Amino acid sequence: MDLETLRVGMDDYGVMTLTLNRPDRLNAFTTRMGRELIDVFDRADRDDAVRVVVVTGAGRGFCAGADLASGGSTFDARDAEGRQTAVARDEGGLVSLRIFDSKKPVIAAINGPAVGVGITHTLPMDIRLASQQSKFGFVFARRGIAPEAASGWFLPRIVGISQAMEWVATGRVFGPEEALEGGLVSEVLAPEALLPRAYELAREIAENTSPVSVALSRQIMWKMLGADHPMEAHRIDSRAVAYMGSSADGREGVMSFLEKRPPKFELSVDQDMPDFYPFWEPRRFD
Numbered sequence: 001m002d003l004e005t006l007r008v009g010m011d012d013y014g015v016m017t018l019t020l021n022r023p024d025r026l027n028a029f030t031t032r033m034g035r036e037l038i039d040v041f042d043r044a045d046r047d048d049a050v051r052v053v054v055v056t057g058a059g060r061g062f063c064a065g066a067d068l069a070s071g072g073s074t075f076d077a078r079d080a081e082g083r084q085t086a087v088a089r090d091e092g093g094l095v096s097l098r099i100f101d102s103k104k105p106v107i108a109a110i111n112g113p114a115v116g117v118g119i120t121h122t123l124p125m126d127i128r129l130a131s132q133q134s135k136f137g138f139v140f141a142r143r144g145i146a147p148e149a150a151s152g153w154f155l156p157r158i159v160g161i162s163q164a165m166e167w168v169a170t171g172r173v174f175g176p177e178e179a180l181e182g183g184l185v186s187e188v189l190a191p192e193a194l195l196p197r198a199y200e201l202a203r204e205i206a207e208n209t210s211p212v213s214v215a216l217s218r219q220i221m222w223k224m225l226g227a228d229h230p231m232e233a234h235r236i237d238s239r240a241v242a243y244m245g246s247s248a249d250g251r252e253g254v255m256s257f258l259e260k261r262p263p264k265f266e267l268s269v270d271q272d273m274p275d276f277y278p279f280w281e282p283r284r285f286d
Helices: 031-046 091-100 151-159 161-170 176-181 191-208 211-226 230-245 248-258
Strands: 006-010 015-020 052-057 106-110 113-115 127-131 135-137 187-189
Touching: 006 031, 015 031, 015 191, 031 091, 052 191, 106 191, 127 176, 127 191, 135 176, 151 161, 176 187, 187 191, 211 230, 211 248, 230 248
Parallel strands: 015 052, 052 106, 106 127, 113 135, 127 187
Antiparallel strands: 006 015
């Protein structure tokens, strides 16, 4: 897919930078942007050169939410004759679900306003860093709509139900320090320090870890958020430890530590995931 709303770059460490690129609209979310995001994450998962994805925004905004250029009909699912159409899939939710399934870790470098879908689509990202110039808002109730992008699942798990409901019920916009205190972001940085910090974290991952170990770890952590009992996690991590422990990467990780040298991991996320992956699909336990 040709990209119209995004910019994508790669560095020599395997860090992909994905930039939301509609700066004249504060990178407001459109259907086209959603489809391009899904396409880029699909490509990243297939490309072993990509170790980490960093997401940021062009200009002074991160993502101002849904583009409201259509006015009052922006969220209207009725046809021209006023009839309710078949329930359409929420575009922001499709993006969130795709990021949720990513095999590569994802870091959000939130450089400016992140409101509505502009913040909810970052919830399945692994690390959220905020600029001092950022601001946030789960503004759905103030627009007469409902939370989207699967945020009803993600947000309470990240910040707790009481904090989630305070932000969602009031719909107010708040600053980065409140986001930090509430657990929505992990660090607040000066604008000029935001991307360097994101790249520092990304390169630490890229230079020191097994890609397959990270992919498995990411999915164990995320998918087990919905598990009913720790036994579900035990079943999966037992299989994962056994698989990785007998792999070339498992041997290399131990020997590089004992020999006090940087590791050289060889397993491919595209080719060498274990046969029980994706483990959250019921048929995998048959």
